[in-house]
Amino acid sequence: MNNVYLYNDSFNELISLIFYLLKNNIKPTNIKDVSYNPNLFEECIFLGIKSKEQDINNIALQFGYYAFRCIYYVYLSNNESKELIIYYFILNAIKYRKKITYMRNLKCVHETLRIAEYVSHETHKMKGFTRFKEINNNILYAEIEPVNNILELVSKHFEKRLKNEYWIIKDVQRRLFSVYDKKNFYIIPEENLKLEDFRISKEEKEIKEMWQLFYKTIGIKERKNDRCRMNFMPKRYWKYLIEMEDEL
Amino acid sequence: MELKEKLKILADSAKYDASCSSSGSNRTSKNGLGNTAIAGICHSFASDGRCISLLKILMTNCCIFDCKYCLNRKSNNIKRAIFTPEEICEITINFYRRNYIEGLFLSSGIIKSPDYTMELMIKTITLLRNKYHFGGYIHAKAIPGASEILLRKLGSLVDRLSANIELPTENGLKLLAPNKDSNKVDKIMSYVKEKQNRKFVPAGQSTQMIIGATKESDLDIMSKSSSMYDNYKLKRVFYSAYIPINKDNLLPTLEKPPLVRENRLYQADWLLRYYNFKVNDLLNENNPNFNILVDPKTDWALRNIELFPKEINKCSYYDLLKIPGIGVKSAQRILKARRNFTITFDELKKLGVVLKRAKYFITCNGKYFMSSSYFKKEFIEANIVLEDKSIENTKIEQLGLFNE
Known part of the structure; x- marks a missing residue:
């Protein structure tokens, strides 16, 4: 039987589970969160390992902050085998310590760094591509559909940038809201938040049209280059980019 | 108004x-x-x-x-x-x-x-x-x-x-x-x-x-x-x-x-x-404009082909930067990686270094990517120009399809 070890979907629990497996010399076929549906040849094992603060600190102290950040970003990615990649990364990091991030010839390190970079790039893109509109008395509201689970990373950016505004960002695919009350942001599942009486402000249409007009005007037609634009701004982000409305 | x-x-x-x-x-x-x-x-x-x-x-x-x-x-x-x-x-x-x-x-x-x-x-x-x-x-x-x-x-x-x-x-x-x-x-x-x-x-x-x-x-x-x-x-x-x-x-x-x-x-x-x-x-007085066919770094490397190929595992950081196709990020990765292991062509790929251009100008652990008898200016130049041309053509085709 192939053993699949399960964890409650949280970063801390995943890390503590991995440390437990490594300590006890258990080789998992896979590691998945509890919602996983096993196939015929797999057996799911839930050990109920409680998360320990110490495990998280150990990663940062022993492998370095950069390695820690990479592991966390892989956890946020949508990669199918992200848990196993993290498992093998930590397995090797115990040997190489802070040198681990230079060992790109190891597949797990190569993959970890590659995926972490991908998540970080998407976060950076989303900082630019998120579009807010004003609803119910000055609340800024935006919807995003990122490939990776970067709502938290994006919120951290807007927490600083729009700190004197109330704002809500929705990850449409994952059905999560990030709600900011001018002090902190909270990530809340869709079922726990009722957005009633969704009224868009009067001036919203006017401002949106101004932006669309600016967008159209600023491009130089003698230099038109669709391929270049598509490289920088892939079509899957267009849905919420209001300036692209006409071209969709 | x-x-x-x-x-x-x-x-x-x-x-x-x-x-x-x-x-x-x-x-x-x-x-x-x-x-x-x-x-x-x-x-x-x-x-x-x-x-x-x-x-x-x-x-x-x-x-x-x-x-x-x-x-x-x-x-x-x-x-x-x-x-x-x-x-x-x-x-x-x-x-x-x-x-x-x-x-x-x-x-x-x-x-x-x-x-x-x-x-x-x-x-x-x-x-x-x-x-x-x-x-x-x-x-x-x-x-x-x-x-x-x-x-x-x-x-x-x-x-x-x-x-x-x-x-x-x-x-x-x-x-x-x-x-x-x-x-x-x-x-x-x-x-x-x-x-x-x-x-x-x-x-x-x-x-x-x-x-x-x-x-x-x-x-x-x-x-x-x-x-x-x-x-x-x-x-x-x-x-x-x-x-x-x-x-x-x-x-x-x-x-x-x-x-x-x-x-x-x-x-x-x-x-x-x-x-x-x-x-x-x-550039200099005899050669005051850039070559339209290849980028300035490749152009320079071809004119100074006697300085190549560079050995990835040995050459200095500044020499790494002079290799066409290798940028600041790649050079830094190579520097850190080679302290820990010897780099081969395969590992260079895993480092995320794009070899399309660089491969003509380097050796990895003493090896050239093909028989070293091909290391000639004319051969490399022809290959690079043709590669760029074929990419340009496929891009135009793709774009054409897209527009229809």
Whole structure:
């Protein structure tokens, strides 16, 4: 039987589970969160390992902050085998310590760094591509559909940038809201938040049209280059980019 | 005039300025709206593929100058408009709150006098910073000929200041921009260089040159850039392929803007700033223009083929940077990796180094990627040119399909 070890979907629990497996010399076929549906040849094992603060600190102290950040970003990615990649990364990091991030010839390190970079790039893109509109008395509201689970990373950016505004960002695919009350942001599942009486402000249409007009005007037609634009701004982000409305 | 129409006119006349970066500053605002990101953020990309990061507008397109190449020249019969400071603030804040933009790029035609124009710009930006408490990125154009006191005031409000040199030689300037005086631009640049610190123009200064409106060679242009980088510590020089907007006997008639040439200049500009190249390595009197077929670094490597192939596991960081296809990031990765293991071609790929070009110029652990008897200038040159051509062709085909 192939053993699949399960964890409650949280970063801390995943890390503590991995440390437990490594300590006890258990080789998992896979590691998945509890919602996983096993196939015929797999057996799911839930050990109920409680998360320990110490495990998280150990990663940062022993492998370095950069390695820690990479592991966390892989956890946020949508990669199918992200848990196993993290498992093998930590397995090797115990040997190489802070040198681990230079060992790109190891597949797990190569993959970890590659995926972490991908998540970080998407976060950076989303900082630019998120579009807010004003609803119910000055609340800024935006919807995003990122490939990776970067709502938290994006919120951290807007927490600083729009700190004197109330704002809500929705990850449409994952059905999560990030709600900011001018002090902190909270990530809340869709079922726990009722957005009633969704009224868009009067001036919203006017401002949106101004932006669309600016967008159209600023491009130089003698230099038109669709391929270049598509490289920088892939079509899957267009849905919420209001300036692209006409071209969709 | 309606605000929308003003925006259309004043964005339209600002679009030929190439600069759009929003990097280099990390301003935080205590109680207001906005901050800046040290790496800069692109918010959208225009139909020409250029990034849109800032609300790029002119204060006014009225101008007392008559520069031949410029849309806003006095002798052009176009609609003129002027923003009030409040209007600019309102648009900026409304766009910024909705995360359309990273900040404001304010330039202007010269209305009445340089001092009068600068005062209007200062009034606008002061309002934006102090009344609206705007902490986002601001890039302002300094107006040549304005007084030093005004320059100091403006510099203390913005993140980046720039003055456009427009043409690489004095002769070119005399011919096409008779009202412009390059000494005045130099004056601004040296003043900003002296004063620049965390509170004064924290993101540094930049400038722009128009490419292909006059007869200057690439050597003239690169020499000018290089001297400006050395003398004024510029962050960037932007190159803007000349687009024929006006008809004038003094201007060349071009079918298309010289975009490939512009691209080569940017590539060479990067080589100067990050790769330790000097202008004389790349160009000289006998060879004053860049090769249109291959990029400047490959061109240099082919002309100096006796320096290659370089051994990846041994050569210095600066030698790594001279290998075509290897950038700063790759070079640093190689440096760190080879302390821990010997790098082979396979491992080079795992490091994320793109081998398409680099493979011709390196050995890994003593091995060339094919029989070393093929290491010949003619062979490599032919391969690279053909590879680039075939990519170009498939891209055109794909684009064709896409349009249908």
